[in-house]
Amino acid sequence: MKLLYKLLVGLIISISSSNASAVIRIEASTQDLAAIAKSVGAQYVNSNSLTLGTRDPHYAVAKPSMIRRVHQADLILLVGADLEIGWLPLLLKSARNSRVLPGNNGYLDLSDSVRLMDVATGSVSREMGDVHEKGNPHYWLDPRNGSKIAQAIAKRLSLIEPAHAAEFKANADAFSNTLNSKYAEWKKALQGLKGKPVITYHNSLLYLAAAFDFTIAAQVEPKPGIAPSAASLASLLDIIKKQNISLLLKEPYYEQRSSDYLQQHGGIKTVVIPQSVGAKEGIDNYFDLFDKIVMALTKEG
């Protein structure tokens, strides 16, 4: 009887620890985070994204295939600041995986590792559109935040797999170094944009503006998430004329009609900004992302 008990306990332990030396399965809420995690975790991780870079991650739905992937994950990476509020809580609830629930090592909200802009002060109402009270969640579009994200992921991977902590740290440092030197090149390439006012479609490019020293005069959307009307486009034409604005930046998934209208009547040029890894072909990692953004801006600017 005692022997049987020992065998049983041994079996239970061996099953629970059988994953210990396996590859860490990462499910990120966006392709940007998945790509950075891949750079940091290298051969020790299998890093995938739950959403596609071609779509706005806020409007993703909790598909069964995503539930299955979260069920098997060792680590969930999220952008945070309520970007995933419509679907991630539901996924976590359905996935039956206590490792990745908030508070555990398998749950990493990367908005905690950067300084968010546009954090709401005073009262916030839904009358103001899709305002994120906790701050604007599009922070991956500042390459300086890319370094912070990489460091935070390295720290967390080290908690999950301490044996490779030194490698994770070295990978994150190498990633940051490359990013720093590339950031200097990108800044140089976009020098012409410095101080210039532009219009963006959604309030999603303020981190990009901060990184490359241009200013955002207005948005095509009258309020975040609210479609432009004839009246709002007309008042935008006023701003374009008064401030002599020549560029409109928009993500590929936003409609084209409003930008065509503003181009026709305001003489403004539209630059499509691939906002995420995977948004356009050829953007496979975080460096590609800024290479392509800079290319788009230098061609048109």
Place this chain on the structure above:
Amino acid sequence: MYYSAFLRQLTRTVCVFILFNSAVLHAAQNSITNNPISNLNIGLTALFSAGGSTVDNATISDLQAGGHDPAKNGFTVQNVELTMKATVDNYFDAQSNFIFLIDAAGETVVELEEAFLTTRQLDGGLQIKAGQYFTEFGRQNVQHPHSWSFADQPVILSRLFGGDGLRSQGLRLSWLMPTDWFSEFFIGAQNAKGETVSSFLNADGEDVAGYILTDRNARDSSDLLYSARWLNAFDLSDSISINFGISALQGPNASDTDSNTKIIGSDLYIKWQAINSQRGFPFVAWHSEFLQRDYEALNQTDPNHQLLSDSGYFSQILWGFKPGWVVGLRIEDAHSEGDNSSDPTRDDRQRVSANISWYLSEYSKLRIQYNRDEAQHLVDQTADSIWLQLEFNMGSHAAHSF
């Protein structure tokens, strides 16, 4: 392998309960919700409609048999629903839905629609749900009226599950299977008594096909309603996903002391979403369900014993053609064996519905729907109705479920 996983699970479950009983509470969870302290999400959603039909109010209520359907000429308060959701502690999530509506007599009605908890910590892909909840049968039955794609409940669901959908008190276990695709199996037991379990023990004095129901109560575990469901889901590509489910119910009915009811169903849901969609648009979603009921009226030993057989389907296609805008088309059929041409709950019935919905934001919606009914029991055999629907949401952000 599965045995040992099961043992591990058992040990874990026992531990969880011991921990729970000794009130050892873990550190508070980080919040992924609005309120970081209590984690409580509170939301209110209200659904109103206005419209009318070519038939009078008494006849509309037969056609619009859903408890939350627009069912009279003029205005209807379909469903005002207060939802509370929270993580209870390290072990459970919980949800509660209270419904308020104003009935045809102008009286305010309150219903405890759902109040249940689900486990958070079971291993092996297992989850237990306990409390009062919608039975996981098909796709539509568990959906609340504000998330329906049409203004009213499908005819066959009203017929087999009653106006409020199939819901009751009980317990269910679900297993997310370790397959290469999404595969989930549900098995559950619920009380069979009450007006929300209409094909089973239902309520004393109600009638099914002219059989007046007795006050039959559960005598032992064989008098409970048992349910099973198997749901499979696949992504055919980044744009196309498919859900396919089969469901079954077995339980006693109150036409006699030993009579039973069986219901089976299958459901298919296919959704396409553009690879570069804006706010989730454009998309096309096709949702179909088929249901079949065998109802033993009176005991088999009774000379008047009869097996009532009812079946039907609905099939609806939704096209989100630009951000915020969706057009829908639904066709339905319901019928039963035998001559039931004068019984509005069992006659031959077809309905075609077309609608257009405008989601002004994630928090408000306008919809206009046209229904063309063809039903044997109607004097003219047909009826035409138009319903305008308005919905608003306050409080916590609604979930984007597939």
